[in-house]
Structures are given as C-alpha cells and as structure tokens.
Amino acid sequence: MPATLSSRKTAAALRTSARVSLDLLLVLVLAAAALWLLGRMWSIVWPLVVGLLLTTLTWPPARFLRRRGWPPALAASVVTVLFLLAAAGILALIVVPVASESAELGDGVVEGLKTVRDWAAGPPLNIGDDQITKAMDSGIARLQDSVGSAVTTVVTGVSTVFNGIVTTVLALFLMFFFLKDGPRFLPWLTRQxxxxxxxxxxxxxxxxxxxxxxxxxxxxxxxxxxxxxxxxxxxxxxxxxxxxxxxxxxxxxxxxxxxxxxxxxxxxxxxxxxxxxxxxxxxxxxxxxxxxxxxxxxxxxxxxxxxxxxxxxxxxxxxxxxxxxxxxxxxxxxxxxxxxxxxxxxxxxxxxxxxxxxxxxxxxxxx
Structure with a gap:
C-alpha cells in the first residue's frame, strides 16, 4: 500500500518552514535598513573606504619604519609624503609627454577629421559638403534647444569633481591617521x-x-x-x-x-x-x-x-x-x-x- 502523509509531521514541517521564513524575512529587513543607513551616510563612508584601501597599500613601508624604531607620527608622515610624491610622479609621467606632443596630436586629429570627411564624400556614402553643413546646423540647433540640460550637466559635473576632491583630501587625512594610530584600534575596540x-x-x-x-x-x-x-x-x-x-x-x-x-x-x-x-x-x-x-x-x-x-x-x-x-x-x-x-x-x-x-x-x- 502506498504510504500516507502524516498530519503531525506535515504540521511540524510547516511550522518549521514558517519559522525559518520569518527569520529570513527579519534578516532581509535588517539588511535593507543597514543599506539605507549606509546610503544616508555615504558622504562619510566613501572617504573612509578609500582611506582604508590606501592604507592597505601604504601600510607595509610604514610598518617597516615603525619596526626600525621610528615614531608612529614620523613614519606616517614620511609614508604619506612619499605616497603623494609617487602620485604626482605618475601624473607627471602621463601629463608631461602628452603636453609635449599636444601640437602634433592636434595636427593629427585635424588630418584624421579631414580624412574621414574625404572618405564620407566618396563612394559608397557620397555625402556632400551641403549635407555635412546641414548636419552641423541641426546639431547646433539641438544643442541650443538643450541649453538648460547642458547647464545642468555642467553643474552636476562640477559638483562631482568638487566632491571627488573633498573625498580625496579626506581619504588622505584618514590614511595618515590610520597609519599613525592603526595598531591601537584593536586594543581600543576590545576595551569598548x-x-x-x-x-x-x-x-x-x-x-x-x-x-x-x-x-x-x-x-x-x-x-x-x-x-x-x-x-x-x-x-x-x-x-x-x-x-x-x-x-x-x-x-x-x-x-x-x-x-x-x-x-x-x-x-x-x-x-x-x-x-x-x-x-x-x-x-x-x-x-x-x-x-x-x-x-x-x-x-x-x-x-x-x-x-x-x-x-x-x-x-x-x-x-x-x-x-x-x-x-x-x-x-x-x-x-x-x-x-x-x-x-x-x-x-x-x-x-x-x-x-x-x-x-x-x-x-x-x-x-
């Protein structure tokens, strides 16, 4: 004979499933609340995260200096200055050669645009100068119609750059303090x-x-x-x-x-x-x-x-x-x-x- 379901075992399984579902729902609610709180505090959390990531990159030389008897503040200061010099050197390696060849690159861009224009004017596209002019006039008209959104975009971009600068400065200060007082954190946390x-x-x-x-x-x-x-x-x-x-x-x-x-x-x-x-x-x-x-x-x-x-x-x-x-x-x-x-x-x-x-x-x- 086929086995029949036990009402007692079925009810117990349903009660267990309901209890587990309630626990999972509570965990999801708490996780959503934590994410909401994190989003409200993002202006503080983001520099903290960047500072921690920079500290993990600069901690080995700071630890080396501290083990050689350097005071924590001096070791953190030296490592921070060296990090800034390295970042400035990287920017110099990128910016200086590009600036020195900017004239040649500009001429190359102009020649490239002329080549593309000549190619578009020939077969199979056969786009004439009047069509290119009409397309440019249409683009200018659309740009004029969207001046408000363009201004908004510029303002948003400036705000983003400003927030990035503030985040970078805060992250560098936090990196210095992490390098200086980082080893004291765990004992302090244990006492609290x-x-x-x-x-x-x-x-x-x-x-x-x-x-x-x-x-x-x-x-x-x-x-x-x-x-x-x-x-x-x-x-x-x-x-x-x-x-x-x-x-x-x-x-x-x-x-x-x-x-x-x-x-x-x-x-x-x-x-x-x-x-x-x-x-x-x-x-x-x-x-x-x-x-x-x-x-x-x-x-x-x-x-x-x-x-x-x-x-x-x-x-x-x-x-x-x-x-x-x-x-x-x-x-x-x-x-x-x-x-x-x-x-x-x-x-x-x-x-x-x-x-x-x-x-x-x-x-x-x-x-």
Missing amino acids: LPGRLAVHLPVVTERGWNTLGSFVRSQAFVGLLDAVFIGLGLWIVGVPLVLPLAVLTFVSAFVPIVGALFAGFVAVLIALVSNGLTDALIVLAIIVLVQQLEGNVFQPMIQSRGLGLHAAVVLLAVTLGGSLAGVVGSLLAVPVAALIAVAWNYTREQLSDPPGEPADAPASPAA
Missing part, C-alpha cells in the same frame, strides 16, 4: 565591547584587514600585468606615448570596467591619430585580447588565491556589484564579498565542534 564581542569582533576585524590588503595587492599586480602587455603591444606597433599609456593602464586597473574602457579608448585614439586606421585596429585587438585575459583568467585566479574566493564568486560579485551600484559597486564588490566570506568562515568555526569531539547528541523523543 562587552562579553564575547570583545573576543570575536577584533578577530574578525583583523582578518578583514588582512583580506583588504590582499585585495589591493592583487589589483596592483593585475594592473601591472595589463600595463606590461598593453605597453609591449603598443611599442611593437610603434604607437607614441607608450610609457604614459602604460602608466594610465596601471592606474585605471583600480577602477573596474570604466578604467579599462577609458585607458583603451585613449590608446586607440592616439594610435588612430598618429599611425592611422590599420594600427588603431591592431591596438584595439591587442587591448581587447589583454582585457579578456585579465578579466576572465588573470584577475579571477589572482584574486581567488589572495582572497580565498572561488574565481566564479569573483566574477559574480563584480557583475552583481556593477548592476547594483555601477562603478563604485564594481570596485567594492570583491572586497565586500571577501569580508562576508571572512565573517561567515569565522562564524562557522565558532559553531563547529572541535576536532575529535563528538557532535551534540540528538534529543530523545521523550525530551
């Missing part, structure tokens, strides 16, 4: 927390700090690989400004998606202006190949080893972060996923039975 939190939270914080350092180092290594391979390809093709373009590629690697697109666009544009369409297509192919290898092979492998995350988790985290918060979400997706993994692994360690110790015996039916 009650009970078991005084033991567990500092451990999770220390592991999270090590994870962030691993993330920044892996990003720097991936950017170095991109800069070397793309710079080598540009040198073989004979594109000018190889060193500035390689440095720009390295710096842009810290901004996922948009950074790579921007660096690749600049490289292709310079190749088109200076060497022509054929070399520009070759440069485009080199950049696409390197970016595909970096995004699908190098970056997932390096970050998965340094962060303890599977390569598929890294790819999914970047995709989810980009869909939820754009460029900032893509930048923070991997370290956030790694921090969640750190907290989860520590929680699982605390909830697991020690090796060799028998698991808790199941309760008896009478109990």
Whole structure:
C-alpha cells in the first residue's frame, strides 16, 4: 500500500518552514535598513573606504619604519609624503609627454577629421559638403534647444569633481591617521565591547584587514600585468606615448570596467591619430585580447588565491556589484564579498565542534 502523509509531521514541517521564513524575512529587513543607513551616510563612508584601501597599500613601508624604531607620527608622515610624491610622479609621467606632443596630436586629429570627411564624400556614402553643413546646423540647433540640460550637466559635473576632491583630501587625512594610530584600534575596540564581542569582533576585524590588503595587492599586480602587455603591444606597433599609456593602464586597473574602457579608448585614439586606421585596429585587438585575459583568467585566479574566493564568486560579485551600484559597486564588490566570506568562515568555526569531539547528541523523543 502506498504510504500516507502524516498530519503531525506535515504540521511540524510547516511550522518549521514558517519559522525559518520569518527569520529570513527579519534578516532581509535588517539588511535593507543597514543599506539605507549606509546610503544616508555615504558622504562619510566613501572617504573612509578609500582611506582604508590606501592604507592597505601604504601600510607595509610604514610598518617597516615603525619596526626600525621610528615614531608612529614620523613614519606616517614620511609614508604619506612619499605616497603623494609617487602620485604626482605618475601624473607627471602621463601629463608631461602628452603636453609635449599636444601640437602634433592636434595636427593629427585635424588630418584624421579631414580624412574621414574625404572618405564620407566618396563612394559608397557620397555625402556632400551641403549635407555635412546641414548636419552641423541641426546639431547646433539641438544643442541650443538643450541649453538648460547642458547647464545642468555642467553643474552636476562640477559638483562631482568638487566632491571627488573633498573625498580625496579626506581619504588622505584618514590614511595618515590610520597609519599613525592603526595598531591601537584593536586594543581600543576590545576595551569598548562587552562579553564575547570583545573576543570575536577584533578577530574578525583583523582578518578583514588582512583580506583588504590582499585585495589591493592583487589589483596592483593585475594592473601591472595589463600595463606590461598593453605597453609591449603598443611599442611593437610603434604607437607614441607608450610609457604614459602604460602608466594610465596601471592606474585605471583600480577602477573596474570604466578604467579599462577609458585607458583603451585613449590608446586607440592616439594610435588612430598618429599611425592611422590599420594600427588603431591592431591596438584595439591587442587591448581587447589583454582585457579578456585579465578579466576572465588573470584577475579571477589572482584574486581567488589572495582572497580565498572561488574565481566564479569573483566574477559574480563584480557583475552583481556593477548592476547594483555601477562603478563604485564594481570596485567594492570583491572586497565586500571577501569580508562576508571572512565573517561567515569565522562564524562557522565558532559553531563547529572541535576536532575529535563528538557532535551534540540528538534529543530523545521523550525530551
């Protein structure tokens, strides 16, 4: 005879499912409230995050100086100044060569526009000068009709630049204080927390700090690989400004998606202006190949080893972060996923039975 459902077991399963669903709903509500609060405090949280990422990059030399007997304030000051000099040097490597060849690049742009115009005037397009003039007049009319939106866009852009400058200055100050007083944080946190939190939270914080350092180092290594391979390809093709373009590629690697697109666009544009369409297509192919290898092979492998995350988790985290918060979400997706993994692994360690110790015996039916 076929087995019949037990009403008692069915009711118990439904009660358990309802209780689990209620717990999950409560967790989702708390997570939504935390995200809302984070969004309201983003003007403070974003400089803090940038300062922490910069500190993970500059902490090794500061730690070296502190171990050699340097006072914390002096070590933090020296490292901060050196970091600023390095950033200024990187900007100089990009800006100075471009400025020195700006005249030639300008002439090349003009010649390129003339070439495109002559090509459009010939077959198969056969676009005459009157059609080009009409198109320009139409574009000017549309621009005049959208003066209000253009002004709004300019104001928004100026506000964005100003906010970026403020964020950078705050992040640099926070980096200095983190380098100076960072080792005091965990003892202070231990004294402020009650009970078991005084033991567990500092451990999770220390592991999270090590994870962030691993993330920044892996990003720097991936950017170095991109800069070397793309710079080598540009040198073989004979594109000018190889060193500035390689440095720009390295710096842009810290901004996922948009950074790579921007660096690749600049490289292709310079190749088109200076060497022509054929070399520009070759440069485009080199950049696409390197970016595909970096995004699908190098970056997932390096970050998965340094962060303890599977390569598929890294790819999914970047995709989810980009869909939820754009460029900032893509930048923070991997370290956030790694921090969640750190907290989860520590929680699982605390909830697991020690090796060799028998698991808790199941309760008896009478109990």
